[in-house]
Amino acid sequence: MDSLWTMTAQPPQFSDRKQTMHADVAVIGGGMAGILCAYFLAREGVDCLVLEAERVCGGVSANTTAKLTFQHGLFCDTLLRRFGKERAQMFLASQREALSQYQTLCSEIDCDHSQTSSGVYALHDRAAIEREVRAFEALGIDARFEPSLPIPLSIAGAVCVDGQAQFHPLKFAWALAKDLRIRENTRALALTDDGVITSDGPVRAKSVIVATHFPFPRWRGAYFLKMHQERSYVLALDNAADAGGMYVDMEKEGLSFRNHGTALLLGGLSHRTGVQSAGWEPLCGFAKEHYPAAREVCRWATQDCITLDAVPYIGRLSKRTPNVYVAAGFNKWGMSSSMAAAIILRDLLTGRGSPYAALYDPSRSIMRAQLFANAAHSTLGLLTPTVPRCGHLGCALKYNKQEHTWDCPCHGSRYSQRGEVAEGPAQKKIHRK
Numbered sequence: 429m430d431s432l433w434t435m436t437a438q439p440p441q442f443s444d445r446k447q448t449m450h451a452d453v454a455v456i457g458g459g460m461a462g463i464l465c466a467y468f469l470a471r472e473g474v475d476c477l478v479l480e481a482e483r484v485c486g487g488v489s490a491n492t493t494a495k496l497t498f499q500h501g502l503f504c505d506t507l508l509r510r511f512g513k514e515r516a517q518m519f520l521a522s523q524r525e526a527l528s529q530y531q532t533l534c535s536e537i538d539c540d541h542s543q544t545s546s547g548v549y550a551l552h553d554r555a556a557i558e559r560e561v562r563a564f565e566a567l568g569i570d571a572r573f574e575p576s577l578p579i580p581l582s583i584a585g586a587v588c589v590d591g592q593a594q595f596h597p598l599k600f601a602w603a604l605a606k607d608l609r610i611r612e613n614t615r616a617l618a619l620t621d622d623g624v625i626t627s628d629g630p631v632r633a634k635s636v637i638v639a640t641h642f643p644f645p646r647w648r649g650a651y652f653l654k655m656h657q658e659r660s661y662v663l664a665l666d667n668a669a670d671a672g673g674m675y676v677d678m679e680k681e682g683l684s685f686r687n688h689g690t691a692l693l694l695g696g697l698s699h700r701t702g703v704q705s706a707g708w709e710p711l712c713g714f715a716k717e718h719y720p721a722a723r724e725v726c727r728w729a730t731q732d733c734i735t736l737d738a739v740p741y742i743g744r745l746s747k748r749t750p751n752v753y754v755a756a757g758f759n760k761w762g763m764s765s766s767m768a769a770a771i772i773l774r775d776l777l778t779g780r781g782s783p784y785a786a787l788y789d790p791s792r793s794i795m796r797a798q799l800f801a802n803a804a805h806s807t808l809g810l811l812t813p814t815v816p817r818c819g820h821l822g823c824a825l826k827y828n829k830q831e832h833t834w835d836c837p838c839h840g841s842r843y844s845q846r847g848e849v850a851e852g853p854a855q856k857k858i859h860r861k
């Protein structure tokens with residue numbers, strides 16, 4: 429399934445076989461996070477080599493909706509309550525710095541970058557929207573309450589912020605990637621004391637950044653407990669009314685809207701990967717009812733990693749791996765957070781230190797309610813006696829009738845009908861016994 433982005437941009441060719449198998453920093457994974465990390469370090473004169481298992485930006489970053497915003501759902505009120513004012517301000521500062529870096533870089537790259545406003549709406553819970561407006565106020569950010577939006581939904585209210593942006597993620601990332609040292613079709617298999625073992629042989633590196641979406645090492649850092657994946661669906665529609673901004677429902681099962689050129693991207697219906705869903709059907713029903721003259725250009729589905737506390741994991745992979753760093757757990761906001769990761773990891777790896785390091789530290793406390801939900805899903809998946817089983821930790825896979833794949837409800841790995849890995853963390857073919 430091609431996304432609108434893959435249909436409208438040309439991937440560059442990399443002369444990857446010429447790349448030597450050593451570097452100061454090996455960046456594993458050539459998605460938005462890996463490319464930005466390598467780009468920022470290379471700009472500092474650090475010798476970086478990107479190791480990509482398949483093609484650069486062929487993963488989730490090719491299937492995003494590419495809104496560039498610090499408005500990560502109804503997050504301000506949650507952040508204030510969960511972390512207090514100082515940390516909430518820190519989070520916002522890191523995300524705003526990330527957006528301003530995008531603005532600078534995009535001014536030099538032809539990537540359809542445009543400024544717009546964003547909004548989070550509630551169908552019923554006006555009080556939650558009002559709380560969010562007050563939380564923005566408390567954090568010193570201009571935000572406004574809107575009673576209605578130019579989308580065909582009757583809402584209880586929306587909290588909107590100006591000065592956000594949208595872009596074409598592949599035009600952007602592929603332009604940056606052209607000048608980097610990259611080996612495509614090179615899968616990292618294991619970390620070693622002096623680098624990485626890959627499918628093409630060992631790579632020596634002083635430091636390693638794991639930017640493989642879900643970290644590929646199975647046990648280090650306990651990401652199998654700290655993250656799960658949620659999948660959602662997108663339709664690109666021609667001849668649908670312009671949404672006039674980027675909007676998302678406060679509920680994860682709700683809808684999302686943004687335009688790209690003449691197309692409206694209608695998305696949403698998020699659910700835990702591996703759980704049965706109606707796929708694109710509700711989106712098609714909504715489009716038929718509210719945009720009857722629209723034509724479907726393409727459709728796709730994708731998933732992202734969800735952390736325990738809505739803050740990504742950026743920093744040392746684990747306490748025991750001083751030279752291995754991670755950028756993961758973007759909670760469906762990985763465009764701005766990939767940039768935040770690139771800034772933070774550049775500063776940590778060049779010895780400057782980052783004011784944001786403690787907030788994003790992957791080794792922070794895991795005592796959150798979601799931890800118990802993740803543990804319960806894993807236990808159930810492991811105890812379910814059916815085959816086939818996941819090559820990651822061995823959970824029972826569920827058949828996804830919409831996409832004809834085998835999906836893992838524990839950590840979100842997905843397999844084709846032939847048993848090949850379609851999405852990680854699994855790195856090996858399906859277990860049939």
Ligand SMILES: Cc1cc2nc3c(=O)[nH]c(=O)nc-3n(C[C@H](O)[C@H](O)[C@H](O)COP(=O)(O)OP(=O)(O)OC[C@H]3O[C@@H](n4cnc5c(N)ncnc54)[C@H](O)[C@@H]3O)c2cc1C
Nearest residue numbers: 457459460461481487488489492493494495616761762763
């Ligand atoms: C439906 C949806 C809509 C979204 N919309 C937005 C949005 O509007 N705004 C926003 O900010 N965010 C959005 N996101 C989130 C954002 O798209 C992701 O967080 C981001 O693209 C993740 O980038 P990544 O580099 O971590 O992962 P990826 O792009 O998946 O890159 C990881 C790369 O690692 C490679 N890899 C994996 N294992 C190995 C290995 N062992 N060795 C070498 N390479 C390996 C893969 O092949 C892949 O290329 C959305 C997410 C979803 C699901």
